[in-house]
Amino acid sequence: MANSKTVIIKIKRQDNPNYKPYWEEFELPYRPGMNVTSSLMDIAANPITRQGKATAPVTYDSNCLEEVCGSCAMLVNGRARMACSALIDKLEQPVKLEPFSKFPVVRDLSVDRSVLFENLKKVKAWVPTDGTYDLGSGPRQSAEQQELNYPLSRCISCCCCMEACPQFNDKTGFVGAAAISQVRLFNNHPTGKALKIERLKALMGDGGIQECGYAQNCVEVCPKDIPLTKSIADVGGQVMWQAIKDLFRS
Ligand code: SF4
């Protein structure tokens, strides 16, 4: 901390996807309980750099402000995490903010994370309930099933796990831990399992589950403590069994 009354924030900025990034530094009055998002709000209210230069307010994503919507993910002091739950008191200063490095920058700290949604579509991460009429209630889930599935359903699509994963890059085309964990969730679901084979087939081959090097960075950074490595091991077993069945059928 510069002194006990101020907070220094260094931000990697980029005016549009084609421009070069540059750094700007801001010095803000300290308030107890402030977090990275509230600091960005303070900068927006008075966008003057530490050197006294007027600048454009910093672009960033946020919505719920309570680690539920998944929109505010960024690199805070080099670690993928949610800005709204990153308390300034717990961060080393100057606090360094950067956009995710593996996703296209839209502007400043805002990135395009649509690849996750494309990957979720690829693995059909939904319960098939199409129809124009009332399908009635689905099969009941046991308490044990609910206990297993609930933690998996807490994914907020923040993409922290993908940013931290050494295997998630253009070369591998790896779908990433979040999509794999959603396969586990929907394959466990009594109605969702209707698409189980299609999901497992989507995880075979290039970009599939075999790209995972089991480095476990994903589980370290997941803000919702989703048991991602267990999901990868579980779904890996399902994919293997499916591949063996396919072999005997062919
Ligand atoms: S275990 Fe490692 S390689 Fe596999 S998804 Fe997680 S971070 Fe990536």
Ligand code: SF4
């Ligand atoms: S699995 Fe965790 S880190 Fe990955 S997108 Fe979901 S909530 Fe974020």
Ligand code: FES
């Ligand atoms: S603003 Fe919704 S998770 Fe941070």
